[in-house]
Amino acid sequence: MKRHIASLVVFLAAAPLWAASGETVLQERCAQCHDLTGPAPSTLEELWTRKGPDLFYAGVKYKPEWMERWLQNPSRIRPAGMFYGKHVRTGPDGQDVIDVASLVEHPRLSPGEAEAVTRVLMAKKATPAPVQEGAYQPGRISLRMGELMFDKFKGCLACHQIEPDYGGLSGPEVYTVTERLREDFLVAYLRDPQAFDPKIFMPNKKLKERDIQKFIHYFRALAQEVKP
Numbered sequence: 001m002k003r004h005i006a007s008l009v010v011f012l013a014a015a016p017l018w019a020a021s022g023e024t025v026l027q028e029r030c031a032q033c034h035d036l037t038g039p040a041p042s043t044l045e046e047l048w049t050r051k052g053p054d055l056f057y058a059g060v061k062y063k064p065e066w067m068e069r070w071l072q073n074p075s076r077i078r079p080a081g082m083f084y085g086k087h088v089r090t091g092p093d094g095q096d097v098i099d100v101a102s103l104v105e106h107p108r109l110s111p112g113e114a115e116a117v118t119r120v121l122m123a124k125k126a127t128p129a130p131v132q133e134g135a136y137q138p139g140r141i142s143l144r145m146g147e148l149m150f151d152k153f154k155g156c157l158a159c160h161q162i163e164p165d166y167g168g169l170s171g172p173e174v175y176t177v178t179e180r181l182r183e184d185f186l187v188a189y190l191r192d193p194q195a196f197d198p199k200i201f202m203p204n205k206k207l208k209e210r211d212i213q214k215f216i217h218y219f220r221a222l223a224q225e226v227k228p
């Protein structure tokens with residue numbers, strides 16, 4: 001019995017320390033590139049000099065399982081980094097070429113650090129615009145129809161890749177987006193990207209609610225199809 005009480009005391013004493021260490025890692029190793037408090041950039045200059053995605057509403061945006069995994073083994077999501085204009089050169093035929101040497105590797109965390117940091121980030125819910133629980137209703141769309149919408153009808157492919165090395169370079173790849181981001185967040189973001197990030201150059205295409213749902217069906221189907 002005594003032993004149980006002793007281990008309980010040790011556990012309770014260690015818990016806050018452990019929680020604090022996620023906060024410490026964030027302050028010491030992440031805050032120089034990520035905004036942890038908000039608000040999002042309100043001028044173009046702030047947008048251009050932003051070094052990493054905003055994390056002050058991470059808890060409404062990201063899937064925690066993905067985040068914990070990615071922080072231990074980060075891979076590139078935005079093919080031309082952040083901000084892409086700094087990492088793209090014009091190639092010999094006038095096409096965009098990524099200056100790979102100018103891209104930096106993302107810091108890598110240990111499993112314990114990744115768990116602690118994810119826990120702290122998931123508590124950050126200062127969302128700039130409402131995200132409605134249950135807004136996404138699972139459904140299906142064929143890859144062919146999805147691609148037609150994404151490319152020909154709405155022109156999204158100009159900025160986003162739908163498989164490695166296929167699509168535009170200025171936005172994040174979308175074939176992993178539903179592994180990374182919560183679907184309910186995606187509904188709100190696709191409805192009005194500037195509500196979350198006032199200066200972002202993703203156009204607001206005034207998508208119909210039905211098309212927003214279809215795009216998310218498409219991203220989920222892509223994630224199944226394209227395993228990078």
Ligand code: HEC
Binds near residue numbers: 030031053076104
């Ligand atoms: C040198 C700047 C820099 C530092 C330091 C840094 N990051 Fe990042 N982070 C980035 C960039 C740039 C991206 C975008 C990567 C991409 O798109 O490929 C990113 C992406 C992320 C993402 C994915 C977000 C998204 O929307 O794609 C998470 C989560 C993240 N960082 C967390 C952290 C944590 C936690 C730390 C501290 C341990 C940290 N970062 C330290 C620059 C940094």
Ligand code: HEC
Binds near residue numbers: 205
């Ligand atoms: C002019 C380029 C451009 C076009 C066209 C564009 N986007 Fe984007 N998109 C972006 C940028 C830039 C971001 C924000 C990236 C960031 O947060 O770093 C973004 C973000 C997104 C995200 C969130 C991705 C993430 O990982 O954070 C999704 C989903 C998305 N766009 C879908 C679409 C769809 C659907 C269309 C067509 C209706 C579209 N985009 C058209 C540039 C574009």
